[in-house]
Amino acid sequence: DADVTQTPRNRITKTGKRIMLECSQTKGHDRMYWYRQDPGLGLRLIYYSFDVKDINKGEISDGYSVSRQAQAKFSLSLESAIPNQTALYFCATSLSDSEAFFGQGTRLTVV
Amino acid sequence: ILNVEQSPQSLHVQEGDSTNFTCSFPSSNFYALHWYRWETAKSPEALFVMTLNGDEKKKGRISATLNTKEGYSYLYIKGSQPEDSATYLCASRSYNTDKLIFGTGTRLQVFP
Numbered sequence: 001d002a003d004v005t006q007t008p009r010n011r012i013t014k015t016g017k018r019i020m021l022e023c024s025q026t027k028g029h030d031r032m033y034w035y036r037q038d039p040g041l042g043l044r045l046i047y048y049s050f051d052v053k054d055i056n057k058g059e060i061s062d063g064y065s066v067s068r069q070a071q072a073k074f075s076l077s078l079e080s081a082i083p084n085q086t087a088l089y090f091c092a093t094s095l096s097d098s099e100a101f102f103g104q105g106t107r108l109t110v111v
Numbered sequence: 112i113l114n115v116e117q118s119p120q121s122l123h124v125q126e127g128d129s130t131n132f133t134c135s136f137p138s139s140n141f142y143a144l145h146w147y148r149w150e151t152a153k154s155p156e157a158l159f160v161m162t163l164n165g166d167e168k169k170k171g172r173i174s175a176t177l178n179t180k181e182g183y184s185y186l187y188i189k190g191s192q193p194e195d196s197a198t199y200l201c202a203s204r205s206y207n208t209d210k211l212i213f214g215t216g217t218r219l220q221v222f223p
Contacts, residue, residue, distance in 0.1 A: 033211065040120075042200065042215035043155070050209070058210065090154065092211075099145055099157030100202070100211055 003027045006091050006103035013081050013110055021076045021106050023091030029101070031094045032074035034058075034066060036087040037105075043090065049074055081110040115203045117214035124191050124221055131187045132217040134201030138182035142209070145202040146175055146186055149216070155200055158186075191221040 004025045013019050023032065030051050035043040035058075045058030047066040055066060063085060065077045078085055086109050092100040116135045124130050136144060143162045147155040159168040164179040172189045188195055198216040 031209075035213070040215065042117075043202075043213040045210060045212060048210060056210075059212070094211070096209070097143070097160075097162075099147075099160050100155075102154035102156075104154055 002104060004091060004093055004101050004103040006089075006106050008106060009104060010107045011109070013108070015082055015110055017081050019078045019081055019108070021089055021091075021108070023074045023076070023103055025072050025091075025093045025101075027093055027101060028071075029093035029095055029098075030071065031096065032068065033092040033094075033100065034064075034074070034076045035090045035092065036060070036085075037090060038087050046076065046089075078108075078110075081108075083110045086110045115201060115212050115214040117199075117201055117217050119217060120215070121218040122220070124219070126192060126221055126223050128191050128221075129187065129189045130191055130219065131185050132199055132219075134184045134186070134203075134214055136182050136184070136201070136203035136214075137205065138179060140205040140207045141179045141182070141203070142206045143204040144177055144179075144184050145204070145211070146184070147200040147202065149198040149200055151197075158199075188219070191219070193221045193223050195219060196221050 033048045034046040049068045089106045091103040094100040146158040149155040161177040166177040174187045177184045198218045200216045202213040
C-alpha cells in the first residue's frame with residue numbers, strides 16, 4: 001500500500017459542482033500539502049498544514065478550501081468547480097526537515 | 112530572486128553526455144533546498160535535501176551542489192542514460208514561512 005494515498009485518481013465533474021479530493025498518509029508526518037500541476041507551470045502550492053489546527057494558504061488558494069480532519073488526513077475542496085481548475089493535483093507530506101513524499105496524483109477535469 | 116527558478120526549461124542530450132541544470136532560489140531566510148526526479152505518469156521522488164552552504168550530495172551518477180549565499184544549486188548527471196529522462200524539480204523551503212515552493216522544472220530527454 002502507498003504511504004500517501006489520494007482518492008479519487010481520476011474525476012470528471014461539471015462546472016459549478018462541489019468536489020472533494022482526499023489524501024491520507026501512513027508516514028506519521030506532521031506537514032501536509034496540496035499542489036496543482038499545469039503544463040509548463042510546475043507544482044504550485046494551494047494550501048499547506050503543519051498540524052490539525054494549523055492551515056495556511058499557498059500561492060493559489062482562491063477557489064479552494066481544505067480540511068485537516070486528523071494528522072493523517074488532509075482534504076481539498078472545490079466549492080464550485082470551474083474549467084480552469086482542470087489540472088493534476090498532488091498531495092504531499094513531510095517532516096520539518098525531510099523531503100516531501102507525494103501521492104499518486106488526482107487528475108481532475110471540469111467540463 | 113523572489114521565486115524558485117530553473118533553467119533550462121528543457122534539454123535534449125545524447126546517451127553518454129554529461130549535463131547540468133540550475134536552480135535559483137531566494138537566499139534570505141533560506142532553510143533547505145530539495146531536488147526531485149519526476150518521471151511521466153509517476154509521482155515526484157526526492158533525490159537530495161541540502162541545507163548547508165557548500166553542501167555536495169551524490170547518488171550514483173547524479174550529484175548536486177548548493178550555494179546559499181548567492182541562492183543557487185546545480186544538479187549534474189554524468190554519462191546520461193535514456194532512463195534518466197524525466198523532469199527534474201527543485202524546491203526551496205524558508206525559515207519564515209516554512210512553505211515548500213517548487214520551480215517549474217527542467218525536462219531532460221536522453222536519446223540513445
